[in-house]
Amino acid sequence: MTYSGFRVIREALRGDLGWGPAWRDADPKDHYDVVIVGGGGHGLATAHYLASRYGVTNVAVIEKGWIGGGNVGRNTTIIRSNYLLDGNEPFYEMSLKLWEGLEQDINYNAMVSQRGIINLIHSDAQRDAFIRRGNAMILNGADAELLDEAAMRREYPWLNYEDARFPIKGGLAQRRGGTVRHDAVAWGYARAADRRGVDIIQNCEVTGFRTKNGNCLGVDTSRGFIGAGKVGVAVAGNSSRVMALAGMRLPIESHVLQAFVTEGLKPILPGVITFGAGHFYVSQSDKGGLVFGGDIDGYNSYAQRGNLPVVEDVCEGGMAIMPMIGRARLLRMWGGIMDMSMDGSPIIDRTHIDGLYLNAGWCYGGFKATPASGLAFAHLLATNAPHDTAKAYRLNRFETGHMIDEKGMGNQPNLH
Ligand SMILES: Cc1cc2nc3c(=O)[nH]c(=O)nc-3n(C[C@H](O)[C@H](O)[C@H](O)COP(=O)(O)OP(=O)(O)OC[C@H]3O[C@@H](n4cnc5c(N)ncnc54)[C@H](O)[C@@H]3O)c2cc1C
Numbered sequence: 206m207t208y209s210g211f212r213v214i215r216e217a218l219r220g221d222l223g224w225g226p227a228w229r230d231a232d233p234k235d236h237y238d239v240v241i242v243g244g245g246g247h248g249l250a251t252a253h254y255l256a257s258r259y260g261v262t263n264v265a266v267i268e269k270g271w272i273g274g275g276n277v278g279r280n281t282t283i284i285r286s287n288y289l290l291d292g293n294e295p296f297y298e299m300s301l302k303l304w305e306g307l308e309q310d311i312n313y314n315a316m317v318s319q320r321g322i323i324n325l326i327h328s329d330a331q332r333d334a335f336i337r338r339g340n341a342m343i344l345n346g347a348d349a350e351l352l353d354e355a356a357m358r359r360e361y362p363w364l365n366y367e368d369a370r371f372p373i374k375g376g377l378a379q380r381r382g383g384t385v386r387h388d389a390v391a392w393g394y395a396r397a398a399d400r401r402g403v404d405i406i407q408n409c410e411v412t413g414f415r416t417k418n419g420n421c422l423g424v425d426t427s428r429g430f431i432g433a434g435k436v437g438v439a440v441a442g443n444s445s446r447v448m449a450l451a452g453m454r455l456p457i458e459s460h461v462l463q464a465f466v467t468e469g470l471k472p473i474l475p476g477v478i479t480f481g482a483g484h485f486y487v488s489q490s491d492k493g494g495l496v497f498g499g500d501i502d503g504y505n506s507y508a509q510r511g512n513l514p515v516v517e518d519v520c521e522g523g524m525a526i527m528p529m530i531g532r533a534r535l536l537r538m539w540g541g542i543m544d545m546s547m548d549g550s551p552i553i554d555r556t557h558i559d560g561l562y563l564n565a566g567w568c569y570g571g572f573k574a575t576p577a578s579g580l581a582f583a584h585l586l587a588t589n590a591p592h593d594t595a596k597a598y599r600l601n602r603f604e605t606g607h608m609i610d611e612k613g614m615g616n617q618p619n620l621h
Contacts, residue, residue, distance in 0.1 A: 244268025250579020442542025485522025549621025
């Protein structure tokens with residue numbers, strides 16, 4: 206069924222009785238050309254691009270829970286491509302371009318909203334660093350705009366400019382950045398992949414990999430063995446746990462990150478803003494809630510829930526730039542598990558086992574990468590060669606020292 210305005214009107218007139226399920230509830234077959242482990246945004250996008258761009262349709266996506274139950278449905282929905290390093294910027298810019306055409310591509314309203322993102326500047330040194338980053342973005346075909354304090358005051362008059370511990374001196378804006386409704390991305394990719402014949406198998410946990418003479422033959426699951434020509438793993442916060450089943454120890458730590466939503470407020474925040482002297486980022490949802498987040502909880506965990514000390518820390522960040530946020534009541538909060546790599550950049554690569562491929566290490570920033578990650582992983586699975594924009598995301602860079610240390614923090618996942 207193709208979604209269209211006409212269809213919406215037609216269904217509205219007949220009690221919405223004509224809608225079918227958005228994707229089939231498939232039973233596992235004995236064998237697939239490609240099995241993707243993890244039905245998050247990256248796994249589903251990979252399946253969609255494998256089928257739509259590379260003609261590989263004998264594909265299964267295996268999800269231990271339900272579609273949208275992982276980080277793809279837990280993040281703060283921010284998309285952007287404001288990176289500095291060559292290893293990253295072309296990849297994230299490709300992702301932003303894919304977001305721009307996504308809804309037409311998958312015939313699904315994912316509420317892609319290019320409302321703009323502004324990183325606040327609080328010191329002269331930070332302005333210099335942001336100018337450098339803005340120039341790197343422009344050189345890679347992205348958009349960037351430096352705002353002085355007067356421009357900031359025009360756009361966001363209610364931010365705390367006077368009397369502030371960290372005065373706001375300007376901002377680095379990317380107007381094409383913004384937000385996307387996160388779970389709609391999972392549903393949209395799932396539906397688009399299913400329409401091309403991909404089996405989406407929920408409530409099916411991968412419990413092991415079968416290998417013979419260094420080749421991956423398939424996966425053991427809670428619903429039996431599923432044979433595969435190739436297996437791609439995209440399980441985000443569970444990467445280290447799942448790859449341990451194949452005998453691999455990854456340069457990844459799992460950490461909790463929380464997100465928060467206030468009660469609905471009148472429109473106040475036209476775009477996304479991020480605090481530059483602490484960790485706080487905020488946007489306003491179409492329902493009026495302020496959606497915000499900050500630092501990770503700071504200890505390793507696989508539990509999808511957070512703790513109170515970080516709530517205080519994040520709210521302090523919010524109060525520092527917009528004190529009136531203290532009047533808003535917090536409605537909901539939740540946690541997700543981040544796969545924090547040692548340099549803060551992702552991994553899209555083959556492994557030492559033939560036929561076993563890895564997509565991991567997305568840290569805080571994997572949602573905006575969803576389309577590019579799916580396309581690059583599909584390219585790798587289909588051709589055995591890395592996509593042009595993902596050539597730096599090799600697993601062995603942690604052995605050879607070719608880190609993509611965007612933040613310049615070194616081997617400290619808690620700082621990325
Ligand atoms: C609170 C929070 C806020 C965030 N904010 C942003 C943001 O604003 N912008 C941004 O770009 N990024 C953000 N991120 C990061 C982003 O959400 C993640 O990097 C990205 O969603 C991870 O990829 P995914 O969607 O494929 O992961 P997931 O949705 O987590 O998918 C992985 C799936 O693998 C499944 N799985 C695990 N183990 C197995 C197994 N053994 N067998 C089968 N299936 C298995 C899981 O159930 C899960 O559904 C945020 C994350 C969190 C938690």
